[in-house]
Amino acid sequence: MNLRNKMNFIRILLIPVFLIFIIIRKIPFGRSIAAFIFIITAIIGELSKHVVQGKNEISNLSEIISYLADKLLIAAALIALVELHFIPSWIAITIVAMEFAVTGLTSIVVTEGSVIATSPLDKIKNIFQIISIIFALLSMNFEKNYEFRKLIEKIGFFHAHAEGIERFLGYGTYVALGIAVIITIISCINYFVSNKGLFMNDK
Numbered sequence: 001m002n003l004r005n006k007m008n009f010i011r012i013l014l015i016p017v018f019l020i021f022i023i024i025r026k027i028p029f030g031r032s033i034a035a036f037i038f039i040i041t042a043i044i045g046e047l048s049k050h051v052v053q054g055k056n057e058i059s060n061l062s063e064i065i066s067y068l069a070d071k072l073l074i075a076a077a078l079i080a081l082v083e084l085h086f087i088p089s090w091i092a093i094t095i096v097a098m099e100f101a102v103t104g105l106t107s108i109v110v111t112e113g114s115v116i117a118t119s120p121l122d123k124i125k126n127i128f129q130i131i132s133i134i135f136a137l138l139s140m141n142f143e144k145n146y147e148f149r150k151l152i153e154k155i156g157f158f159h160a161h162a163e164g165i166e167r168f169l170g171y172g173t174y175v176a177l178g179i180a181v182i183i184t185i186i187s188c189i190n191y192f193v194s195n196k197g198l199f200m201n202d203k
Contacts, residue, residue, distance in 0.1 A: 004062045007048040011069040014041045015076050022080045022137075035137035041073055042130045070126060071099050077133045086140050087177065094181050095129065098188040105191055119194075121187040128183055132176035139169035 014037055021027055022034035048066060078092035119125075142165060 002062065004048050005065055007044050008062070008065045008069045011041050011044050011048075012065075012072060014044075015072055018073075019076055019080060022077075023083065031137070032141050035134070035141055038073070038077060038137060039134060042134075045070060045073070071103070074126075074129050074133070075099070077137075081133070081136050081140070084140065087136055087173070091177055091181060095184050098184045101188055102191050105195060119187045119190050121183055121190060125180065125183045125187045128176055128180040132173060132180045135169060135173040135176050139166070139173050142166055142169055 018034050018037045018041065021030040021037065024030060027033070045066070075092075075096050078087070078095060081087045082089045082092045
């Protein structure tokens with residue numbers, strides 16, 4: 001197993017750990033740890049995409065595992081945030097549904113013996129999905145976790161008062177989520193438009 005696959009398997013194994021810490025309320029500092037795990041998992045994901053440069057570690061299997069790790073992490077975090085009543089369910093449903101649609105399209109293209117072209121919006125979409133979830137996790141911790149709130153205040157985050165920090169994280173969450181939803185929808189449409197020939201030729 002090459003290094004990229006090992007890194008992505010670690011990401012997949014960290015997802016249930018993330019869910020345990022974010023969902024089970026009785027774990028001390030559980031949601032702060034969950035936020036830390038999510039950030040670490042996202043960083044590992046980005047590193048895994050760069051560690052292969054100059055090496056023969058890019059294969060169909062490694063691409064599938066990387067894609068699966070990305071989607072599982074995003075879906076798990078969004079569903080957990082909905083379960084905790086921290087983000088509206090329609091946001092999670094829209095993003096997850098669009099990703100499922102693209103995954104389904106990819107499967108169809110592969111069965112036809114073709115290769116689906118990666119959308120240029122994919123990287124931007126993934127970045128905003130991750131940023132929005134990080135904002136949501138930090139905002140949730142700041143609102144619900146007194147120790148985390150005091151720590152951020154002591155650091156002097158942007159030299160703002162608690163109310164300013166709370167507003168910044170709250171607005172940041174919804175702005176980033178809004179951008180993520182829009183780009184995810186556009187990216188999905190782009191995939192289907194780019195592969196419309198597949199449907200036109202189906203008789």
